[in-house]
Amino acid sequence: MLEILLEEPSAELLIQTLAPVIVPGVQEGKDFETRVFQGKDALLRKLPQRLAGYGSWAEMGNVRILVLVDRDDDNCMELKKRMVEIVQKIKGLHYHSGVKSGVGGSVKISIACEEIEAWMIGDPDALRLAYPKLPKAFERKAAFRNPDDIKGGTWEKLEKLLQDNGYFAGGLRKRELARMVGGFMDPDRNSSESFGHFCRALRSLM
Template sequence: MPATHLELLVEEPSMEAFLGEMLPKMLQGRATFAIRAFQGKHDLLRKLEQRLRGYAHWLPESSRIIVLLDRDDDDCHRLKQAMEQAASLSGLSTRSMAGRSGWRVANRIAVEELEAWFFGDWAAVHAAYPRVSATVPAQAAYRNPDAIKGGTWEAFERVLKAAGYFNLGLRKVEAARAIGGAMRPDANTSRSFAAFRAAVLEAVGS
């Protein structure tokens, strides 16, 4: 049964702001959604099993849950394992366990963090901040958005500062909202974004 509603659990407000602007373009009216932001990754992980147990008691069959965390410096496999374990203990089947049919929870990880997804659709960044060079992704350091060295948000901040934006420091929520509004979900070159997009579209039967 295609989902008619998505519950998205995210670790902080900038991801909430980004998804709030980007998801309507991805969903095209096929489902409603609600985004639940936590006070950081550790807060979400600490509360995840309890939150999923709550969903297990009342969530309709026509709803799906997507849990989205930044990898940061964590081991990706261990982080995914912790997310999967929380779902398993709550009694909800995951995409990894159930395959394409029958899952209630999809666990997804932004590698290394949200700003990698900005590098994955640089046209959206350029549309939101026109003084930024359109050719940034041609530079070797930024060619693979999921493998930028030295911290993705720090790299993103440096590029925007060099173009005259955010001289006092990156305002993450503001940037996330602006870029999310300009992003084309089917054009992003980040592999972790593609995995997230695939889960969303699979949930709604696309």
């Protein structure tokens, strides 16, 4: 069983939808479980204790953990280094950096740059299928060309794009967005590099 640790409910909805697409045949509850924290700060604060719990019985089972957080305003390399150091301090666990998953106790870190909404922007066809009034070529504009490097807040830019085209007049509802767009996303056409890293991490642990 793979445990996927997430920082918010919208990420959970997206991953629950996408995991069986990224790794065909896997099922929630049978092959993976999602665990949601109350935001990034709560996840990072509770991560040592949570991992210690996994480590205490890692030798008795095939423990695999994938931790997903948004980069937000953090330096990506420094954030990952800090999280890997947490893993390395836990008895029974090891940070897995190879192509294939090792024996029990494997942990991987995945960071969405800058926020998980970048993964949706990386698949403009999925966004248009979910919200047909979006322009045909919005992704060619400089503001959206590199979804992992959008300035000024990824979800705010996506919210404005959707509002400008007649959606979410009362504000972006992130869980609804994840549910609507996730069902149309194709991992093989996504232009977000951080999403590609997540897909490879998930496949290697599965």
